[in-house]
Amino acid sequence: MDWSAWRDEFPTFRTMTYLNxxxxxxxxxxxxxxxxxxxDEWEALGASAWYELWVDALDSLRGKVARVLGARxxxxxxxxSVSVALSAVASALDYAERPRVVLxxxxxxxxSYQWAVKPAAERIFVPSTDGIRVSPNLxxxxxxxxxxxxxxxHVYYTSGAIQDIRAIAKVAHGHGALALIDAYQxxxxxxxxxxxxxxxxxxxxxxxxxxxxxGIAFLYVRGSLAETLRPTIAGWFGxxxxxxxxxxxxxxxxxxxxxxxxxxxxxxxxxxxxxLDIVLEIGVDRLRKRTSELVTDVIERLxxxxxxxxxxxxxxxxAGIVAIQMRDPPQAxxxxxxxxxxxxxxxxxxRVSPYFYNSPDDNERFVQALRAVTxxxx
Ligand SMILES: Cc1ncc(COP(=O)(O)O)c(C=O)c1O
Numbered sequence: 395m396d397w398s399a400w401r402d403e404f405p406t407f408r409t410m411t412y413l414n415x416x417x418x419x420x421x422x423x424x425x426x427x428x429x430x431x432x433x434d435e436w437e438a439l440g441a442s443a444w445y446e447l448w449v450d451a452l453d454s455l456r457g458k459v460a461r462v463l464g465a466r467x468x469x470x471x472x473x474x475s476v477s478v479a480l481s482a483v484a485s486a487l488d489y490a491e492r493p494r495v496v497l498x499x500x501x502x503x504x505x506s507y508q509w510a511v512k513p514a515a516e517r518i519f520v521p522s523t524d525g526i527r528v529s530p531n532l533x534x535x536x537x538x539x540x541x542x543x544x545x546x547x548h549v550y551y552t553s554g555a556i557q558d559i560r561a562i563a564k565v566a567h568g569h570g571a572l573a574l575i576d577a578y579q580x581x582x583x584x585x586x587x588x589x590x591x592x593x594x595x596x597x598x599x600x601x602x603x604x605x606x607x608x609g610i611a612f613l614y615v616r617g618s619l620a621e622t623l624r625p626t627i628a629g630w631f632g633x634x635x636x637x638x639x640x641x642x643x644x645x646x647x648x649x650x651x652x653x654x655x656x657x658x659x660x661x662x663x664x665x666x667x668x669x670l671d672i673v674l675e676i677g678v679d680r681l682r683k684r685t686s687e688l689v690t691d692v693i694e695r696l697x698x699x700x701x702x703x704x705x706x707x708x709x710x711x712x713a714g715i716v717a718i719q720m721r722d723p724p725q726a727x728x729x730x731x732x733x734x735x736x737x738x739x740x741x742x743x744x745r746v747s748p749y750f751y752n753s754p755d756d757n758e759r760f761v762q763a764l765r766a767v768t769x770x771x772x
Contacts (some may be wrong), residue, residue, distance in 0.1 A: 395680060401751045403672070410734040411756050411763075416551065416579060416715045416747035417738045419605045419669070428668035429607075432661050448660050455663055458670040459612045462604075462678060463577075463596065464587035468649035469620065471613040472658055476578055476597045477504045479613040482653040483574070483595055486623040489514035492542035492571065496520060498528040500550045505576045515542075526704055527555040527711070533565045541571040548580035548596075552740045554689075554705045554715030554747075556584065563592040572619070578602060581612075582673045583685050583714045583749065594619050600662070603681075603714070603749065605669030609662035615650040629655030681750055685714040688748035692716055692757040699761050700770035704743050717743040718764075721771055729767035735760055 406412050406420035435443045456470040463470075473479035495509045498520040509515040518541075520532045527550065537544055544566040549556050559575050566573035572594040580586060582603030588596055596614040600606030615623065624646060630636045631654035634645040646652040673681065686709055693716055696703060704717040720726055723739030730737060737746050737760070746760065 395676070395684070397684065397750060397753070400672075400676070401753070404751050407751065410736055411759055412736045413746045413748055413752060413756060413760055414736045414738055415602055415749040416554075416745055418601050418608075419603070419749070420751070421607075422605055422669065422672060424672065425605065425607065425665050425668045428664040429661055432664040436660075448663070451660065451663050451667060452658060455610075455667050455670070458667065458674060459598075459614075461674060462581060462586070462670065463598075463614055464589055465614050466617060468651070469588075469614050469617050471615070471650040471653040472663070473611045473613055473654070474609055474659060474662075476576065476599050476611045477507075478655065479597045479611050479653065480505065480508045482625045482627055482655065483597075483613065483615070483623070484508040484512065484515075485626040486653075487542050489542060492540055494518055494538070494541040496533060496536045496541055496544045496546075496571075498522060498533075498546055500525070500528060500552060500555075501545070501547055502551050502576060502578065505545055505547070524704075526550070526553040526706060526717075527557070530558060530561045530565065533562060534568075537565055537569045537571060539569055541566070541569050543572050543574050545574040546576070548575050548577040548586070549584065549713040549715070551579050551715070552704070552743065552745070553717050554579075554712045556580070556706075556711055556713050559593055560591045563594070566594075567592070579715065580713060582678065583681055585678045585682055588614055588616070600666040600669060603673075604666065605672050606666030607662055607669075609659040610666045613650055613653055615653065617649060620649050620652065623652070625653055627655065631655055631657070676750065684750045685748065688750075688752055688754070688757065689714060689716055691754045692746060692748060692761070695757055695761040696764075699765055701764075702771065714747050714749060716746045716748075718746065719771070720744050720768060722768070726764070726768040730760075730763055733763050733767070735763045 404420045457467045459470045460467045493516045496518045522528045563573040574595040577598040581598040599611035632652045634647045702719040706712040723744045
């Protein structure tokens with residue numbers, strides 16, 4: 395694979411060292427071209443673009459997401475954000491007999507907030523002893539026969555630690571609960587097979603490792619499960635007969651589509667389609683290998699420079715995020731940005747997230763710049 399040719403696809407690299415895919419992927423020329431195509435179609439066709447092109451674009455997007463997750467197309471729904479996808483799923487559960495939702499301390503907040511606002515639901519947080527990962531045994535001790543869901547991340551956004559989602563599914567199912575995985579930091583960079591992992595629900599989104607832009611997210615619901623769930627928030631896209639325009643009759647769409655609500659943001663759909671084309675063209679296995687190599691490379695350089703990391707030591711356990719412990723991460727991020735190095739921070743750590751378009755040279759220049767702005771804590 396000629397990785398430097400792929401780098402040319404991302405003009406951002408002409409002006410800066412960008413190592414922040416875990417926040418937002420840089421803009422690919424193909425994604426820009428797809429946005430322009432969407433605008434041209436809108437201008438040329440107006441509303442008829444819906445029937446001639448855009449309904450197909452939605453379906454094509456569902457199909458690509460299905461490929462990347464090992465799912466079937468009818469198991470995928472589109473949503474404007476992970477928060478909306480989660481809300482739709484959370485609305486379909488009955489908390490009377492199973493009020494509990496087991497999460498960990500390390501989840502991205504929006505995963506937990508769905509149940510924070512539901513008086514009938516009770517959240518149980520499994521602690522992390524090292525701030526990097528959570529032992530599957532702790533999920534097992536926290537789940538019981540009053541648990542509706544074990545809801546946790548595939549990759550933790552603050553440490554890059556990969557969780558064994560098959561083990562999570564086993565824990566949930568052992569108690570008659572569902573396994574819901576927030577895979578936003580995994581999809582694209584980590585091979586995923588939702589059927590082999592035996593999970594029930596997965597949420598993910600377009601703007602990080604899938605190279606699309608904002609305003610689009612994806613929901614997987616296991617086929618046989620989707621048929622049994624009846625969301626209590628609805629919109630016309632979730633109606634099996636949406637084009638009947640009958641306000642009196644709502645019939646749940648087959649499969650995951652029942653969780654879709656209203657009109658899609660088609661610029662975002664075009665961006666996501668184009669980003670996914672790149673991911674599928676390279677292939678997730680290759681992306682995983684390349685990202686692992688770059689992560690190991692930057693970790694070695696950071697160790698040599700004396701930094702303390704909050705990322706797993708074992709390459710098999712870590713994805714494309716490297717967390718560096720810092721005294722004042724916001725200051726470090728600002729100082730680096732002023733030198734055209736783009737990374738970000740969460741809590742007490744700076745996050746660096748190399749992807750296929752980065753290079754060992756980016757890593758070296760980043761570590762040199764970091765040493766200049768924030769020497770390691772001794
Ligand atoms: C793990 C994880 N989940 C969810 C989100 C965002 O969710 P939403 O699409 O609701 O903004 C992010 C974004 O940073 C994330 O890292």
